[in-house]
Amino acid sequence: MKKLPDKPGVYIMRDADDVILYVGKAINLRNRVRSYFRKNIGRGPAIDNMVEKIDRFEFIVTGSELEALVLENNLIKEHSPKYNTMLKDDKTYPYIKVTVGEKYPRILFSRIMKRDKSRYFGPYSSAAAVKDTIELLNRLFKLRTCHRHLPEDIGLERPCLNYHINQCSGPCQGYVSEEEYAAQVAGALEFLNGNYGPIIKDLENKMRTASEEMKFEEAATYRDLAESVRSVAQKQKITGNVGTDRDVIGMSRDGEDIVMQIFFVRDGKLIGREHYHMTDSLMESDAEVTGDFLKQFYSGTSFIPREIMIRTAPEDAELIEGWLSEKSSHKVVLFTPKIGTKEKLLEMSEENARIILHNDAEKLKAEEARTSGAVREIEDILGMEGLDRMEAFDISNTNGFENVASMVVYENGSPKRSDYRKFRIKSVDGPDDYACMREALTRRFTHGMEEAEGSKGGKKEQVFPFRICRICC
Numbered sequence: 406m407k408k409l410p411d412k413p414g415v416y417i418m419r420d421a422d423d424v425i426l427y428v429g430k431a432i433n434l435r436n437r438v439r440s441y442f443r444k445n446i447g448r449g450p451a452i453d454n455m456v457e458k459i460d461r462f463e464f465i466v467t468g469s470e471l472e473a474l475v476l477e478n479n480l481i482k483e484h485s486p487k488y489n490t491m492l493k494d495d496k497t498y499p500y501i502k503v504t505v506g507e508k509y510p511r512i513l514f515s516r517i518m519k520r521d522k523s524r525y526f527g528p529y530s531s532a533a534a535v536k537d538t539i540e541l542l543n544r545l546f547k548l549r550t551c552h553r554h555l556p557e558d559i560g561l562e563r564p565c566l567n568y569h570i571n572q573c574s575g576p577c578q579g580y581v582s583e584e585e586y587a588a589q590v591a592g593a594l595e596f597l598n599g600n601y602g603p604i605i606k607d608l609e610n611k612m613r614t615a616s617e618e619m620k621f622e623e624a625a626t627y628r629d630l631a632e633s634v635r636s637v638a639q640k641q642k643i644t645g646n647v648g649t650d651r652d653v654i655g656m657s658r659d660g661e662d663i664v665m666q667i668f669f670v671r672d673g674k675l676i677g678r679e680h681y682h683m684t685d686s687l688m689e690s691d692a693e694v695t696g697d698f699l700k701q702f703y704s705g706t707s708f709i710p711r712e713i714m715i716r717t718a719p720e721d722a723e724l725i726e727g728w729l730s731e732k733s734s735h736k737v738v739l740f741t742p743k744i745g746t747k748e749k750l751l752e753m754s755e756e757n758a759r760i761i762l763h764n765d766a767e768k769l770k771a772e773e774a775r776t777s778g779a780v781r782e783i784e785d786i787l788g789m790e791g792l793d794r795m796e797a798f799d800i801s802n803t804n805g806f807e808n809v810a811s812m813v814v815y816e817n818g819s820p821k822r823s824d825y826r827k828f829r830i831k832s833v834d835g836p837d838d839y840a841c842m843r844e845a846l847t848r849r850f851t852h853g854m855e856e857a858e859g860s861k862g863g864k865k866e867q868v869f870p871f872r873i874c875r876i877c878c
């Protein structure tokens with residue numbers, strides 16, 4: 406601790422097995438880290454329990470507190486320390502992308518919002534709803550869905566089926582001018598901006614005209630389209646002034662279990678909601694939990710609104726605002742409404758969080774029994790402790806040849822599919838499961854020991870402290 410500098414940075418607490426316990430940031434590393442090892446300062450039993458397990462710590466000096474915040478968040482996401490307040494969900498949300506940078510724009514489904522010439526609408530909470538909306542817009546405005554490069558490829562190939570069933574205006578053949586197509590795209594953008602009135606009126610007029618001309622099938626088509634537009638319009642609940650983009654974040658907690666509920670308000674309309682489960686081993690304050698959530702959630706989302714409504718502001722609220730503003734290239738404000746419709750919206754978000762926490766309590770207990778509870782049962786059966794990671798192997802072949810070993814991995818009772826592996830057996834000909842298992846295990850354990858040796862030399866992070874508990878064939 407005498408070597409700690411009086412500079413901003415990130416500190417990493419490790420236990421005797423070199424496992425990361427906690428990652429934190431500090432304006433002054435010397436003062437912050439030393440505070441953990443002072444006695445009788447009323448930190449609480451949870452932090453005392455963590456401090457007892459600390460075997461060593463390391464630190465990384467940064468140029469500013471903002472850089473420390475970004476680095477802290479990256480390390481938390483990478484290592485998932487036990488004592489950090491963790492966001493359990495890792496979701497990405499769909500957007501509607503309009504490629505207005507093209508001569509003949511398309512409407513696409515996207516989960517990533519890039520800084521290109523396209524316009525994005527969202528995020529939406531339902532991928533199915535996004536796909537239905539895109540299909541409706543293409544039917545309404547007869548926009549192309551192909552990947553042809555227009556106008557360069559005009560006339561090079563025959564028109565697709567969508568043109569023949571009257572769901573595309575045929576820009577690939579030059580059947581519609583660039584100006585006419587642009588007008589169709591403008592109508593789609595009006596729809597996505599929530600201006601449904603002119604579209605419904607136009608469809609109703611076409612329906613009446615077709616009916617008067619005895620074209621009843623065509624009239625029925627316009628009627629169905631108008632109903633589809635009304636259905637989408639009814640889902641858009643007005644919640645504020647037009648043009649406002651904001652996220653409304655409500656929180657409910659029961660001990661270590663926390664639910665964060667977000668309402669997505671885009672252009673003044675509530676377009677969706679989503680909830681996230683968090684776990685807090687150190688029993689932090691509501692303000693600290695809110696700060697942890699803001700950093701973890703907005704580091705993984707491509708769209709950040711200009712306003713974020715929260716109940717309790719974290720101590721580093723100004724720092725988080727600066728980070729979000731820099732990340733989004735526009736000013737972002739965290740604020741707590743006191744009266745009016747905004748405060749009621751925040752209350753509604755909190756009430757939804759409370760309901761979800763209550764309803765999910767039994768489901769979470771069942772999930773814990775199925776995962777970590779099952780691991781504890783296995784530990785009792787085998788007379789072992791600390792089975793955080795388990796690997797299981799199996800051998801298969803094709804008619805006695807092409808032997809392959811498969812490895813599945815479970816961490817804390819849940820499958821970790823990113824670590825699944827396949828081994829093509831090289832030394833065994835014919836169906837010999839025992840010999841194949843010997844090669845697969847030898848290769849895996851050799852690689853694991855190399856990783857462990859590399860960790861001791863400071864070259865690599867140790868990811869495989871292993872013990873062989875049982876081999877079953």
